[in-house]
Amino acid sequence: MSQDSGTPVLTISGLRRAFGGLVAVNDLDFTVAQGEIMGLLGPNGSGKTTALNLISGVLRPDAGTIRLMGQNIAGLASYRIARLGLARTFQLVRVLDGMDCRENIKAGLAFQRPHLPASEAELRIDTLLDRVGLAGHDRRPAADLTYIDRKRLELARALAAKPRLLLLDEWLAGLNPSELAIGIDLIRALRADGITIVLVEHVMSAVRALCDRCIVMSSGRKIAEGATADVLSDAAVVKAYLGGVAVDA
Amino acid sequence: MSARIAGFGATALAALALLALVPRLGNAYYLALAISLLQYTVLATAWGMFSGPTRYVSLATTAFFGVGAYTVAVLGEILPWPLVLLTAAALGAIVAGIVGLSTLRLSGVYFVIFTFGLTELIRQLVVWFEVNKSRVLGRYVFVNITQADIYWQLLVLTAAVFLLGWLIARSRLGFALRVIGEDETVAKHCGINTTFAKVALFTISATVMTLVGAIMAPRWTYIEPSIAFNSMISFQVLIMALLGGAHRLWGPVLGAVPLTLLFELLSARFPNTFTIILGCIFLLIVYMLPRGVAGLFEKLSTTAGGKPTQRVAA
Ligand SMILES: Nc1ncnc2c1ncn2[C@@H]1O[C@H](COP(=O)(O)OP(=O)(O)O)[C@@H](O)[C@H]1O
Ligand SMILES: [Mg+2]
Numbered sequence: 001m002s003q004d005s006g007t008p009v010l011t012i013s014g015l016r017r018a019f020g021g022l023v024a025v026n027d028l029d030f031t032v033a034q035g036e037i038m039g040l041l042g043p044n045g046s047g048k049t050t051a052l053n054l055i056s057g058v059l060r061p062d063a064g065t066i067r068l069m070g071q072n073i074a075g076l077a078s079y080r081i082a083r084l085g086l087a088r089t090f091q092l093v094r095v096l097d098g099m100d101c102r103e104n105i106k107a108g109l110a111f112q113r114p115h116l117p118a119s120e121a122e123l124r125i126d127t128l129l130d131r132v133g134l135a136g137h138d139r140r141p142a143a144d145l146t147y148i149d150r151k152r153l154e155l156a157r158a159l160a161a162k163p164r165l166l167l168l169d170e171w172l173a174g175l176n177p178s179e180l181a182i183g184i185d186l187i188r189a190l191r192a193d194g195i196t197i198v199l200v201e202h203v204m205s206a207v208r209a210l211c212d213r214c215i216v217m218s219s220g221r222k223i224a225e226g227a228t229a230d231v232l233s234d235a236a237v238v239k240a241y242l243g244g245v246a247v248d249a
Numbered sequence: 250m251s252a253r254i255a256g257f258g259a260t261a262l263a264a265l266a267l268l269a270l271v272p273r274l275g276n277a278y279y280l281a282l283a284i285s286l287l288q289y290t291v292l293a294t295a296w297g298m299f300s301g302p303t304r305y306v307s308l309a310t311t312a313f314f315g316v317g318a319y320t321v322a323v324l325g326e327i328l329p330w331p332l333v334l335l336t337a338a339a340l341g342a343i344v345a346g347i348v349g350l351s352t353l354r355l356s357g358v359y360f361v362i363f364t365f366g367l368t369e370l371i372r373q374l375v376v377w378f379e380v381n382k383s384r385v386l387g388r389y390v391f392v393n394i395t396q397a398d399i400y401w402q403l404l405v406l407t408a409a410v411f412l413l414g415w416l417i418a419r420s421r422l423g424f425a426l427r428v429i430g431e432d433e434t435v436a437k438h439c440g441i442n443t444t445f446a447k448v449a450l451f452t453i454s455a456t457v458m459t460l461v462g463a464i465m466a467p468r469w470t471y472i473e474p475s476i477a478f479n480s481m482i483s484f485q486v487l488i489m490a491l492l493g494g495a496h497r498l499w500g501p502v503l504g505a506v507p508l509t510l511l512f513e514l515l516s517a518r519f520p521n522t523f524t525i526i527l528g529c530i531f532l533l534i535v536y537m538l539p540r541g542v543a544g545l546f547e548k549l550s551t552t553a554g555g556k557p558t559q560r561v562a563a
Contacts, residue, residue, distance in 0.1 A: 077437070079438075079440050079442050094435050096428060096432060099431065110424060111421070
């Protein structure tokens with residue numbers, strides 16, 4: 001991928017966040033270029049979700065800058081960051097259970113500026129339902145969906161705002177092999193649309209299939225960075241994962 | 250769709266015209282009862298407008314009601330009546346805005362406790378002001394407002410509240426509040442300014458409550474802080490809205506009407522044990538009807554039952 005074309009979508013430098021004495025994210029630096037899928041790897045507890053929470057404004061950083069399309073968003077309220085073009089999914093899938101699929105997706109686009117005309121919004125919702133494989137389910141309550149369908153719906157909601165940057169937190173976790181193949185194809189198709197993605201993932205086959213580059217975290221620090229194949233064969237990375245999740249899971 | 254709305258609007262107008270005739274019955278007892286019914290209908294509906302979608306349980310009803318009543322006690326003789334109401338509404342909105350901005354970041358139980366404390370705080374402030382500054386403990390309310398006037402004003406306010414609630418439910422703000430009620434974190438990530446949305450609705454709801462207090466004030470000839478800030482109102486309104494079902498605009502009225510009648514009966518028959526009875530009714534409602542009467546209707550009308558998710562259960 002073209003790493004040096006224009007402003008990076010995301011530039012992070014010196015990012016730090018501690019919980020009491022535990023430094024969950026420690027002096028983290030990385031950039032994500034336009035159109036790139038960047039893998040964010042590391043054993044459980046290494047700080048991946050915390051990093052996403054800092055980027056999306058759920059948590060305030062103790063130090064560091066986060067630039068989205070060049071603008072520093074560190075410490076901004078999450079709704080402002082969302083309006084600047086950032087969308088995400090959650091490690092524990094979050095859909096709006098009391099609403100139907102259509103309303104769930106509408107929530108993702110109704111509050112973006114400028115507001116879409118109603119007819120255009122409805123059209124986009126139809127397209128998204130179709131795209132994630134939920135066509136025909138639009139009036140179905142989210143609470144009635146199966147696990148993978150909830151994941152699909154959550155993704156559709158995130159995509160509804162046409163984000164410049166999409167953060168996926170273990171979106172492929174817990175899927176069976178055939179669902180996994182569908183999920184990988186879906187994310188690959190997003191790249192074809194030019195959406196830039198930060199992918200937190202333990203499923204190595206997916207990382208290999210999707211990520212242009214990866215960084216690996218351990219205990220809050222970045223311990224490796226580079227092209228996916230190189231990073232996954234790095235001795236330090238293999239060591240960090242021992243006792244955690246096997247690299248070739 | 251719009252034909253349905255027109256039909257519904259016509260029915261509502263006809264009902265309104267009929268209800269406007271109640272003072273013509275010439276029966277003071279029925280008029281007093283009708284005033285109570287409208288008072289609690291408006292209060293419970295206004296309560297549900299904010300607490301239904303956001304699921305924040307507020308015990309501040311009394312605080313706003315009292316602010317309205319006291320505004321009348323202080324300004325009733327000085328300003329023309331419409332200006333008194335306007336001032337009361339403005340004061341209620343300002344207090345609500347301040348309270349909302351400082352508390353709506355709190356979650357669940359802290360918010361309940363804060364709103365309860367708020368009532369006491371405002372009451373003590375009023376007492377302090379009256380004793381130290383104006384050197385009176387109570388005030389006479391001398392305004393030229395009859396019981397029928399009170400009733401008609403409440404009726405207009407009732408209509409306005411339902412219209413407002415209906416408009417909000419169809420608006421982007423209404424949708425934002427539903428998303429917030431479902432999952433506030435998701436709401437923020439959808440680009441919703443959650444603080445603004447909550448404060449806006451809290452303020453609208455509180456302004457209505459303040460107006461009820463102001464309209465009701467002439468019913469007493471003498472007002473003192475313990476009358477205007479009677480915290481029983483907060484609890485009664487809460488119970489009514491929960492019984493009716495706060496997740497629907499028309500829910501709270503289903504609780505307000507039967508419970509106003511019941512409370513009227515009980516407080517006359519058992520003045521001493523009334524509070525205990527109130528508590529028991531509250532427990533029964535939360536336990537047996539977590540989605541209120543409105544939820545019960547919905548359940549009955551959907552034969553192929555999608556399991557209703559549990560909502561406001563305090
Ligand atoms: N809100 C929080 N409060 C306290 N500790 C937290 C919080 N969030 C995460 N942590 C801690 O920070 C560390 C990193 O967690 P997390 O970012 O969730 O890791 P990962 O997503 O890589 O598994 C863990 O030790 C976790 O217990
Ligand atoms: Mg995680």
